[in-house]
Amino acid sequence: xxxxxxxxxxTFPAGTRCPACRSPRVLAHPALFDLTIAxxxxxxxxxxxxxxxxxxxxxxxxxxxxxxxxVVSTCCYIARIHGVRSAxxxxxxxxxxxxxxxxxxxxAVYAQVSREIRAMMETLTPAIEPLxxxxxxxDLSGTAxxxxxxxxxxxxxxxxxxxxxxxIGASVGLAGNKFxxxxxxxxxxxxxxxxxxxxxxxxxxxxxxxxxLWGVGESGQAALAAAGIRTVSDLRRWDRADLAARFGRMGxxxxxxxRGIDTRRVxxxxxxxxxxxxxxxxxxxxxxxxxxxHLWRLAEQTADRAKAQGLAGRTVTVKLKCRDFTLxxxxxxxADPTQSADRLFRTAWDLFRPEAARAPxxxxxxGLSDLTPADQADRMADLLDPAAARRLAAERATDAIRAxxxxxxxxxxxxxx
Amino acid sequence: MRLSIExxxxxxxxxxxxxxxxxxxxxxxxxxxxxxxxxxxxxFRATDxxxxxxxxxxxxxxxxxxxxxxxxxxxxxxxKLPDGALVxxxxxxxxxxxxxxxxxxxxxxxxxxxxxxxxxxxxxxSCNFAAPAPLLRRLFDKAKFAISTEETRYYLNGVxxxxxxxxxxxxxxxxxxxxxxxxxxxxxxxxxxxGMPGVIVPRKTVGELRKLLDDDEATIAVSVSETKxxxxxxxxxxxxxxxxxxxxxxSRVIPLGNTRRLEVDATEFAKAVDRVAxxxxxRSRAVKLSLDEDRLVLxxxxxxxxxxxxxxxxxxxxxxxxxxxxxxxxxxxAGQVDRENAVFLFNGPGDPTLMREGxxxxxxxxxMPMRV
Numbered sequence: 001x002x003x004x005x006x007x008x009x010x011t012f013p014a015g016t017r018c019p020a021c022r023s024p025r026v027l028a029h030p031a032l033f034d035l036t037i038a039x040x041x042x043x044x045x046x047x048x049x050x051x052x053x054x055x056x057x058x059x060x061x062x063x064x065x066x067x068x069x070x071v072v073s074t075c076c077y078i079a080r081i082h083g084v085r086s087a088x089x090x091x092x093x094x095x096x097x098x099x100x101x102x103x104x105x106x107x108a109v110y111a112q113v114s115r116e117i118r119a120m121m122e123t124l125t126p127a128i129e130p131l132x133x134x135x136x137x138x139d140l141s142g143t144a145x146x147x148x149x150x151x152x153x154x155x156x157x158x159x160x161x162x163x164x165x166x167x168i169g170a171s172v173g174l175a176g177n178k179f180x181x182x183x184x185x186x187x188x189x190x191x192x193x194x195x196x197x198x199x200x201x202x203x204x205x206x207x208x209x210x211x212x213l214w215g216v217g218e219s220g221q222a223a224l225a226a227a228g229i230r231t232v233s234d235l236r237r238w239d240r241a242d243l244a245a246r247f248g249r250m251g252x253x254x255x256x257x258x259r260g261i262d263t264r265r266v267x268x269x270x271x272x273x274x275x276x277x278x279x280x281x282x283x284x285x286x287x288x289x290x291x292x293x294h295l296w297r298l299a300e301q302t303a304d305r306a307k308a309q310g311l312a313g314r315t316v317t318v319k320l321k322c323r324d325f326t327l328x329x330x331x332x333x334x335a336d337p338t339q340s341a342d343r344l345f346r347t348a349w350d351l352f353r354p355e356a357a358r359a360p361x362x363x364x365x366x367g368l369s370d371l372t373p374a375d376q377a378d379r380m381a382d383l384l385d386p387a388a389a390r391r392l393a394a395e396r397a398t399d400a401i402r403a404x405x406x407x408x409x410x411x412x413x414x415x416x417x
Numbered sequence: 418m419r420l421s422i423e424x425x426x427x428x429x430x431x432x433x434x435x436x437x438x439x440x441x442x443x444x445x446x447x448x449x450x451x452x453x454x455x456x457x458x459x460x461f462r463a464t465d466x467x468x469x470x471x472x473x474x475x476x477x478x479x480x481x482x483x484x485x486x487x488x489x490x491x492x493x494x495x496x497k498l499p500d501g502a503l504v505x506x507x508x509x510x511x512x513x514x515x516x517x518x519x520x521x522x523x524x525x526x527x528x529x530x531x532x533x534x535x536x537x538x539x540x541x542x543s544c545n546f547a548a549p550a551p552l553l554r555r556l557f558d559k560a561k562f563a564i565s566t567e568e569t570r571y572y573l574n575g576v577x578x579x580x581x582x583x584x585x586x587x588x589x590x591x592x593x594x595x596x597x598x599x600x601x602x603x604x605x606x607x608x609x610x611x612g613m614p615g616v617i618v619p620r621k622t623v624g625e626l627r628k629l630l631d632d633d634e635a636t637i638a639v640s641v642s643e644t645k646x647x648x649x650x651x652x653x654x655x656x657x658x659x660x661x662x663x664x665x666x667x668s669r670v671i672p673l674g675n676t677r678r679l680e681v682d683a684t685e686f687a688k689a690v691d692r693v694a695x696x697x698x699x700r701s702r703a704v705k706l707s708l709d710e711d712r713l714v715l716x717x718x719x720x721x722x723x724x725x726x727x728x729x730x731x732x733x734x735x736x737x738x739x740x741x742x743x744x745x746x747x748x749x750x751a752g753q754v755d756r757e758n759a760v761f762l763f764n765g766p767g768d769p770t771l772m773r774e775g776x777x778x779x780x781x782x783x784x785m786p787m788r789v
Contacts, residue, residue, distance in 0.1 A: 314700075332569050335597055336701050336743075336787075350569035375720075376699055379788040380743065382596045383670045383769060 278365025293417025418482025741789030
């Protein structure tokens with residue numbers, strides 16, 4: 001069985017210890033040098049960056065997240081030993097781990113580190129699909145001759161380089177497609193390297209919950225459970241036609257995924273599907289005036305981001321989280337796409353109003369989806385709102401001033417609420 | 418209940434009922450049609466709680482009674498029965514099934530008790546009048562394309578039917594708008610309609626109403642209150658809640674001072690718009706109209722796919738003008754013209770444009786331009 005030493009990168013035909021350096025960190029798999037799709041996932045990325053920049057925190061639990069009322073965005077592995085998890089409310093995390101160092105996220109720094117990792121990946125292959133700042137798929141097909149080494153070796157070298165040059169640990173999943181690669185990277189965290197070959201994919205998946213399948217969330221799991229499907233092997237007993245009849249296009253996808261088949265390609269820089277901003281409030285709010293101020297700021301930030309990326313959207317979404325954590329999401333399709341903060345805010349406000357009685361809220365969000373290029377945006381005036389054209393002109397003038405003198409140079413009174 | 422009815426009659430009656438029934442509803446009884454048999458007649462009643470339709474049909478009733486069954490299933494069964502078949506319906510209270518028999522086919526359908534079926538509360542109608550079917554057909558057909566689908570502007574999700582002052586006196590008027598285009602259609606005021614309260618007739622009701630209006634000879638009994646509207650023929654009664662909201666003051670939106678006048682054959686114009694719009698794959702395709710001395714050039718520029726241009730001979734004698742529109746809106750508006758030339762009245766490239774048929778002011782349309 002082909003094997004690779006993760007410390008000295010020696011490849012050898014068999015064995016549990018590296019013949020060159022005697023390291024036990026040996027990766028062995030029958031298909032090790034044949035698989036080409038990799039998923040790279042940094043270990044506790046934000047927390048790792050913070051530890052790198054604050055060596056005194058190395059042996060302390062570190063939680064990255066926002067404020068008293070915020071949630072844990074990432075926590076280091078020491079904090080995880082205490083039971084802290086990402087997306088956990090901060091007060092709960094601090095109850096579990098009161099000695100933790102809590103830091104506010106420094107997104108600009110993480111984005112910079114992410115770019116450095118991206119640059120390292122670019123030396124291996126142009127086929128990179130980033131999923132977030134700390135996660136990406138790489139398609140290494142056809143690169144073995146160029147680099148003189150199979151993809152498994154390239155990925156092991158990449159991770160070693162990230163550790164030595166950036167001080168960031170990462171886990172790798174290597175498989176024949178994106179679906180299996182992503183599962184694999186999660187198997188052996190942190191600093192893991194897992195391989196799922198075509199021969200064991202079916203046996204590996206069979207006993208697992210359908211939740212492992214791409215696209216199956218909480219509601220998908222419930223829908224499948226209603227049909228008596230809990231594990232992947234349950235799913236595999238279903239006929240392809242029956243699945244498609246019951247679950248539509250998702251049914252056909254599930255039939256394939258249950259067999260470890262996934263034909264999605266690694267897509268370089270897939271265009272964003274939506275732009276959104278949300279905020280967890282420092283305390284629950286019900287005052288419509290305050291909510292209006294928050295929705296305006298969120299609309300403006302979303303619009304700013306759309307403008308910066310040259311995008312506009314046809315669908316406006318408002319997200320509200322109630323005190324009891326019920327999530328309300330309301331959307332409205334527009335007749336023509338927009339990137340205007342004013343239109344975004346007004347639509348968001350119209351969507352919010354019927355839900356106002358559900359106050360108080362602990363989270364508010366505004367989003368734009370169904371994206372199109374910016375040149376198609378805001379080209380049509382509204383018969384019933386003749387002042388809209390003037391507000392749009394004012395927004396463009398304001399944007400020009402902010403571009404020249406800074407984002408704070410001119411703000412709306414509404415933003416001060 | 419036991420009755421026999423001709424298949425064609427049954428299909429028509431059940432067809433109307435099943436189209437009112439919401440496909441996705443959470444209250445089981447709302448998926449059902451209430452069948453009520455009395456001497457020589459059977460009523461089919463369906464509702465979605467906002468609209469109620471009652472269809473009356475002649476039948477040989479052996480034993481009066483009533484029950485409810487799935488409207489969609491009954492419709493499907495009747496649709497698949499051979500033409501000319503005699504269908505018998507009989508309910509068995511012991512098993513709770515309705516037996517449908519035709520020739521050698523027998524179906525036993527699950528029922529729900531008639532007592533559970535919601536009957537729409539009757540309303541005090543403040544205004545009752547009779548209108549010929551073609552009059553209502555024109556009013557609603559010409560206005561409905563402009564109905565908004567934006568739920569946040571729920572008060573635009575219907576046709577505003579009201580009495581207004583037209584050029585030659587009071588008229589029955591229908592207006593619909595989605596903020597980008599507007600249709601204002603007038604008809605002579607039927608006798609007895611003068612005191613009618615203005616109501617916003619919901620989109621779905623407009624669709625159901627249309628099925629009552631095909632017969633040119635028919636007269637429709639219209640009843641209106643502040644909260645409900647009813648349209649009835651001898652065979653069908655359609656009752657609907659109206660949208661609880663205020664329709665915006667549309668009169669400010671209709672431009673009166675537009676002077677640049679374009680007259681064009683509507684069919685040729687629509688065909689040309691459709692042709693040039695082909696090169697754009699955007700969903701809101703923009704068509705540019707360049708006007709100059711009896712000449713109209715339609716053009717589309719799509720950065721990714723190409724360009725298109727077409728020239729039309731038109732009547733235009735004003736200053737040069739370049740103005741853009743959403744192709745779909747132009748096509749829909751041009752499609753309203755059926756007798757004479759389309760007359761467009763423009764102001765500037767950013768101002769609302771008015772369109773009417775020849776000199777006829779009983780149907781006017783307003784469309785907002787698009788930046789091109």
